[in-house]
Amino acid sequence: MRLITALLSTAMLTATPAMAIADPITVGGKNFTEQLILASMTSQYLEAAGHEVEMRDGMGTSVLRQAQENGQIDLYWEYTGTSLISYNKVTEDLSPEQAYERVKQLDGQKGLVWLDPSEANNTYALAMRKPQAEKLGITSISDLADVINNGTELVLASNATFYSRDDGLRPMQEMYGFEFGRRNVKRMDQGLTLTSLDQGAVDVAMTTATNGRIPALDLRVLEDDKQFFPDYALTPVVREETLDAHPDLAAQMNELSSLLDDETMASLNASVDVDRETIEDVAADFLKENELL
Structure with a gap:
């Protein structure tokens, strides 16, 4: 009995450091300005919060989604309309709230968690x-x-x-x-x-x-007065396994999401596309202004 107890204690001590060290969070992004800014912003933000982060940006939409489903990407910002129409083939006329709930439910079946949507709607x-x-x-x-x-x-x-x-x-x-x-x-x-x-x-x-x-x-x-274009609410999407390994990640990403709206994203995009500032500097300045860096 003493031998068994000793072996179990040794095994637990050996396993504890491994369990305490979570894998790096791999942040993805698509290949256009808004997504490149968000990938850099998220990476800098999470690193400052104490996470080990790897960034893989500049990816095509379909490739990025497949990489997340395969576990190669842990987190990236997606648009509700893209998931609804392109990934889940839903053609119903849904309100913004219904679209979010539908993609949250459908992607949840694939182990992907939609966190709080931002107020940015890149439709x-x-x-x-x-x-x-x-x-x-x-x-x-x-x-x-x-x-x-x-x-x-x-x-x-x-x-x-x-x-x-x-x-x-x-x-x-x-x-x-x-x-x-x-x-x-x-x-x-x-x-x-x-x-x-x-x-x-x-x-x-x-x-x-x-x-x-x-x-x-x-x-x-021009006002879309008949509301033809679906909602493209910008939202952080994370693998469920990643959230399990990083219990504080959801709250951190929800805080960042709450700071983004159309005007903010347009301004950030203009800083890069018009004023020719670097993506990294634009992302860092935003985080500093909001006391997240």
Whole structure:
């Protein structure tokens, strides 16, 4: 009995240090400005909070999601609409609250936990130059539809994804009852759509709501008055196993999420895309301003 007790005690002592040392948290990110900022911000924040962190950013959307499902990525920021439509193939018309609850439930079955959503909603949007929009009396997509249906030809800049996806150009036009016409749609890289608009090469440009160049170029975002575009609430998503290994991680990420909204993300994005500050500096400055670094 003494021998068994001694062996058990030795085993527990040997196992304790191993159990106390959690694996590093691998933070992922997609390959565009907003996601690169968030990956750097999250990595710096968690390191300052005492975690060991590895960062793997600049990944494609599908590759990143697959890496998280496979356990290669522990944490990254995802958009509710992306998970709802692209990963879970849900096509129902859901409110923002319903969309969040649905992806939380569906992804939870895969061991992925959606934490508290931020107030940043990086959904698709249509933008125009303010002087032209005011001249034509356009403040919403319904106004845009009326102008085009009354015979005014306007040219749209779109990336290939928006042109073809299920929550993109074609179904949007069907809901609002108008059509640009094939010859009036110019497909290009997403990074060029607002540049083309600003230079007057097109009249309307697809963009995303938190694009930092919108305020920098003083553009008007048209109101989606029929609420066609799904909600793309920016939310930290973490593997359940990772949360089990790091009990304080959920509260820490929820605190960071509570600080983000459309205006904040647009400003951060503009600091990189317009003011040419480094991603690392922009992320660090934000954390310092909010006393998280």
